[in-house]
Amino acid sequence: MIQPGAESLRKIAVIGQGTAGSLAAASVTRLHPDGDHELHHIYDSRIPVIGVGEGSWPSLVQELQQLTRLPHETVQQRLKGTRKYGVAFEGWGRRERDFTHYFTPQQVSYAYHLSADLMADLLREGSRAHHIDAKVLEVTRVEDGAKVEFEGRVPERYDLVFDARGFPKELHPDRHIDISFIPTNTAVIRRCPAVIEDVRTGPVLQHTYTRAVARPHGWIFVIPLTVHTSYGYIFNRDVTDLAEVESDFDAFLESDGVAEFEQRAVIPFPNFVHRRIYDGAVARIGNAAAFMEPLEATAIVSAQLQVGMVLHTRLNRPAAHLERDAPAVNRFLINNMLCYGLFVGWHYSCGSIYDTAFWRHARDRAWPRHRKAMDPDAVDCDALGKFDGMLDLLNRPVIDKADWDRMCAVPLTSYAQMSQGLGWTG
Numbered sequence: 001m002i003q004p005g006a007e008s009l010r011k012i013a014v015i016g017q018g019t020a021g022s023l024a025a026a027s028v029t030r031l032h033p034d035g036d037h038e039l040h041h042i043y044d045s046r047i048p049v050i051g052v053g054e055g056s057w058p059s060l061v062q063e064l065q066q067l068t069r070l071p072h073e074t075v076q077q078r079l080k081g082t083r084k085y086g087v088a089f090e091g092w093g094r095r096e097r098d099f100t101h102y103f104t105p106q107q108v109s110y111a112y113h114l115s116a117d118l119m120a121d122l123l124r125e126g127s128r129a130h131h132i133d134a135k136v137l138e139v140t141r142v143e144d145g146a147k148v149e150f151e152g153r154v155p156e157r158y159d160l161v162f163d164a165r166g167f168p169k170e171l172h173p174d175r176h177i178d179i180s181f182i183p184t185n186t187a188v189i190r191r192c193p194a195v196i197e198d199v200r201t202g203p204v205l206q207h208t209y210t211r212a213v214a215r216p217h218g219w220i221f222v223i224p225l226t227v228h229t230s231y232g233y234i235f236n237r238d239v240t241d242l243a244e245v246e247s248d249f250d251a252f253l254e255s256d257g258v259a260e261f262e263q264r265a266v267i268p269f270p271n272f273v274h275r276r277i278y279d280g281a282v283a284r285i286g287n288a289a290a291f292m293e294p295l296e297a298t299a300i301v302s303a304q305l306q307v308g309m310v311l312h313t314r315l316n317r318p319a320a321h322l323e324r325d326a327p328a329v330n331r332f333l334i335n336n337m338l339c340y341g342l343f344v345g346w347h348y349s350c351g352s353i354y355d356t357a358f359w360r361h362a363r364d365r366a367w368p369r370h371r372k373a374m375d376p377d378a379v380d381c382d383a384l385g386k387f388d389g390m391l392d393l394l395n396r397p398v399i400d401k402a403d404w405d406r407m408c409a410v411p412l413t414s415y416a417q418m419s420q421g422l423g424w425t426g
Contacts, residue, residue: 003033008319009159010037013148014129015136016164017043019054019116020286020303022123024162026067027307029127031315040156041129042136042148049117054230055084055210055223055297056111058103063304064112064119068126076203078122079114080227082196085207087296089421091214093350099421100209101296104413111297113208113223139163139282146281160281160314162307167287171272177334177379179341182271183348183358183366184218184293188233188245189264192253198226212295213252214352216359217245220252221294231261234293237268239358269293273337275380280326283310290337295347296410298340306333331381338374338383339409343418345370346387350422383408390415395426 009032014025025041032039064075076083086102093099103109135151139161146161171178196204204226211222218235233249253261273290277283285306292298313329314322348362374384386408393399393406394415406412418424 003315004318005313005315006033006037008322009314011040011145011158012037012160012162013040013042013146013156013158014162014164015042015139015148016162016166016286016288017041017120017124018049018164018166018286019120019300020288020307021162021164022120022127023067023300023303024164024285024307024311025127025129026123027311028162029129030067031311033315035128039127039129040132040158041124041127042132042134044135045133046135049120054116054119054300055087055113055221055294057297057301058109058111059304060111060300064122068122073203075122076112079112079118080198080225081112081114082204082206082208082224082226083110084113084210085110086209088209088211089214090211091353092212092219092347093352093422093424095421095423096353097421099417101414101417101421104411107207110207113210113225115225115227136165141279141281144281158281160283160310162310163282163284163288164286164303165288167270167272167291171270175275176270177273177275177338177373179271179273179292179338179345179373181345181366181368181370181373182292182341183239183345183362184234184236185269185271186235186237186242187265187267187269187293188235188242188249189267190231190233190249190253191262191264192229192231192258193260194225194227195229196224196226210297214354214359215248215252216354216356217248218358219295219352220249222256229258231258232294234295236358236361239361242266271341273334273341275334276330277306277333277337278310278326278330280322283307285310289333290341292341292344295344296340298344298409302337302340305336309333334379335381335383335386336409338379338381339386342370342374342383342387343409343414346424347418347422350424391426394419394424 088100090098138149145159149155213220217240221232223230235245271292277289286303349367351363390408
């Protein structure tokens with residue numbers, strides 16, 4: 001296959017050794033047609049990788065098999081993973097009834113629950129890269145590429161840089177779109193004993209689900225791996241004190257029959273989308289491109305799209321089209337991330353079984369901000385129009401077959417399941 005852009009990608013850098021960075025390095029190795037290209041994988045080994053249990057979407061199953069060239073069963077075992085068939089919501093919405101958001105086809109399509117650090121290790125094994133252990137000070141666009149400046153090393157010029165250094169410490173309106181209509185901003189992560197028994201002779205075939213349990217101060221995720229179970233309490237530190245959250249977390253684990261746990265981290269985070277995900281030479285990926293709470297496991301699937309779209313565009317389009325392609329790709333990626341943000345924020349629109357300060361803030365103050373925050377003039381795309389279009393479909397007495405495949409980051413089937421489960425009536 002002729003790839004006319006390959007000649008303009010002779011020297012590529014990936015910054016960051018987490019999930020997104022490792023995915024990018026493996027994708028360059030797998031997709032670049034010329035084995036003589038130069039790939040630098042840059043990371044600061046002084047920055048620890050937190051091995052958080054993560055959920056994913058079904059697209060990851062096929063991609064990991066393609067990137068590693070290992071059987072699906074081997075990949076799942078290497079990840080200490082289980083098969084995720086959807087998200088089980090407990091205590092959400094108006095109906096006071098638990099429900100499940102299934103992948104479709106229901107009970108057939110599955111994703112992985114996985115250990116993030118093990119996934120990064122697995123991807124790095126198959127990557128052909130020169131590893132550079134150094135602190136990156138700055139990445140800037142230069143003529144026909146990007147320059148990376150290091151601490152204690154001379155700068156390097158690259159044709160393309162994948163920047164996966166994580167989310168910013170603070171948001172700037174000129175660089176970031178604030179999506180604080182998602183009402184959470186902090187996670188308390190704990191590691192608990194495994195509830196799924198490891199099978200030594202093959203992968204675990206049991207159907208599992210990410211639990212999303214509404215609690216007075218937010219919600220708790222429960223992700224079952226074969227080596228441990230990952231729990232995380234997601235809340236808003238501006239509404240609730242950490243001590244109150246920790247106390248409720250203790251009570252929940254006790255009610256769940258968990259007698260011991262390892263405290264992993266308390267992680268503050270912004271909900272945002274970068275205004276310049278891709279400029280033709282620098283591609284921000286993963287948490288550097290956007291971040292939102294993990295309610296619908298959007299992090300890995302977003303990184304897959306960012307890496308894949310940038311790399312395929314650069315390889316398959318002549319370099320002469322770069323200046324025209326970059327704005328179009330950037331706008332598409334921003335629009336997609338904002339659609340994810342609207343879908344996640346919408347989950348809070350119907351409240352929960354708890355009438356508490358957090359849930360009143362989420363339903364009555366945070367979510368109503370979405371229309372102003374997503375105004376097309378403010379974000380330079382029409383994510384809000386696409387989102388409204390999906391909700392309009394749900395209000396129709398009959399949805400035409402021509403609309404069954406409509407998407408707004410996620411398919412219409414996901415909107416329909418969440419609408420029914422939450423008791424949303426428009």
